[in-house]
Amino acid sequence: MSLTPQLIARMTEWRRHMHRFPECGFNLPLTADFIAEKLESFGIEVTRHIGQQGIVGVLRFGKGDASIGLRADMDALFIHEGNEFEHRSRHDGQMHACGHDGHSAMLLGAASYLAETKDFNGTVHFIFQPDEEHGQGAQAMIDDGLFERFRIDAIYGLHNMPGLPEGQFMVRPGSLMASESSFEIVIKGVGGHAAMPHRGIDPIVVGSQIILGLQTIVSRNLSAIEETAVVSATEFVTNGTVNVIPSEVTIKGDCRCFTEDSLKRIEACMERIVSGICQAAGAHYSFTFVNTFYPTVNSPLQTEHATRAAIAVLGSDNVEANCLPLTISEDFSSMLRIKPGCYALLGNGVESVGGCALHNPEYDFNDHILKHGAQYWVQLVRDQLK
Template sequence: MTQWRRHMHRFPECGFDLPLTANFIVEKLESFGIEVTCNIGQQGIVGVLRCGTGDASIGLRADMDALHINEQNSFEHRSCHDGKMHACGHDGHSAMLLGAASHLAENKGFNGTVHFIFQPDEEHGKGAQAMIDDGLFERFQINTIYGLHNMPGLAEGQFIVRPGSLMASESSFEIVIEGVGGHAAMPHRGIDPIVVGSQIIMALQTIVSRNLNAIEETAVVSATEFITNGTVNVIPSQVIIKGDCRCFTEDSLVKIEQAMERIVAGICQAAGAQYQFNFLNTFYPTVNSSTPTEHVIQAAVAVFGDEHVERNCLPLTISEDFSSMLRVKPGCYGLLGNGVDSVGGCALHNPEYDFNDNILKLGAQYWVQLVSDQLK
């Protein structure tokens, strides 16, 4: 697994353009004697392993894509592709799942069907939906689906999970305000979009504090860019506001979008300005189903020990496009510690990050245990 992981780390690929990575994984799965279907959602892969006569089935998912980051590490297996690196550990996720596939193919010991799902383009939030749209759950009869991610800052062998909302959605917005520009010395002759935009930014903060339930609907609304076409003595004719939203339920997501457009429309109408409003949801909230979460906890306790499993961790404001799969099938997503020291403590999406090879065996054992428990 360490050799596989480091090979994938040396040759990172991004988005849906994963020919080297996909071919490497397919070759390994086929060498284990696993039936493989390729090009699901462009570069997605599903390996199918059957044993016994049981009708039950399980889906185990790993992501394959890297990030557009220049790696700053100096070890031998550092990226050979300029501007690309595995800074989120997807190389490790794929290696762990390959390890579990190899073990299960050789030892069997279960009754039913295991689907090993290798997904492209997690980082842009498009890969899971692409596989779903390409018939993932129609072509393969998968009862429940499970995902796993490494977590820097969490000790090796520590595992955290929670039922319900584990991770937040991620949505972006763009507000274009069209005013009437003019001379900075004569603002009364125009409609100043900077003033309008400033009022909108302040009013957006009332969405969380006045439109959502303070106890049940945690959310973040952040304006992150304010762009104008004015200059030092010119009132602009246009302002563009961009930003980011996070929340933990789809109901909250709908409320945020509706409240945002209502605020923009009202303030612009009051000032006599025109507007365009675009709201793009990239990641849905990651919501774990209750029974699959119990199964995950059972398997994690068996592998990591009861004292190393946190059953009801705090929700995380990061996002994950495994959420799209959980909208279709019951399942659960968990987090495995990558370490707290120099080996595994570097943050995700950092140019000095590297997956901790010490946890490869732990992750593979967890997958095998989950299959053994669910496909008895």
């Protein structure tokens, strides 16, 4: 299968159009209008406002029962673009610095091709989600009935990867990307004169013991083989001054891990350590643990399907089927908690065009990989909906 030069040129135009007019979070009226109009122009049935600006395009062909969901993200970042090329952002302070413009264009390209060739048997769902960057969009679509209103057997997602050569593909079964969580511990002691600590309860001493206690979570509570994780305390703020023992200390920090089991254990260990140390000192505390992104965990069978489709379009030399996990996070993880599926990475290039890091003001999605992404989607649909 090969895409026509005309379709590749149209995808490039769509991608650059979305790059010129980036929008962030859930507030994507122009982007959502643009994508919905394109899908409708291909003859695809479009449902809008699932999870605010989320879109699902449905394309049925043949009598087959099988169905598949292909997901792209549409949102940009609050970054002032540093590029000077013609398609640079026209929205000051907003920029497609993660390549979601490219993800949307690749999925539109596949939708256009499949709507025209009708070379499959079953139902394809083209899912365009808002607010990936803050980790809210996938869950908002799910809460709005994504998987009840549409019967989707399995779900797939794709992200570009700067530093990986153009058109190379990386995936792994199981945990591909980390969770992202934050915590806040407020220790309430009894403040007082620095010369008379015995008259108070010093929350700095309590907080210091807690910081050291947190270091035992990864080293003493998680399996060294199976549970890679990071727990970092990053802020320690007191209300004291040079001759005053503070009454309160706030500790904040960040955690990453690769399974929901580890995630639950880290939270429980943390609370146990905080509560035990505070009790020993006679201090009070409050503890909050907020999970923003779950670990991204690929299903083994769907990862095999994804790998096979990638090999068919890119060649086996360009496909790494068992890559190392990455410590970045992705809210497609919320969809993978409900449906079997696979998230994969497509090389954006190593040279100046595609090598610049994600979320950098000089980043740009590499238009040369639009065809690879669209071909991968088409191949996956043809393989799965026979």
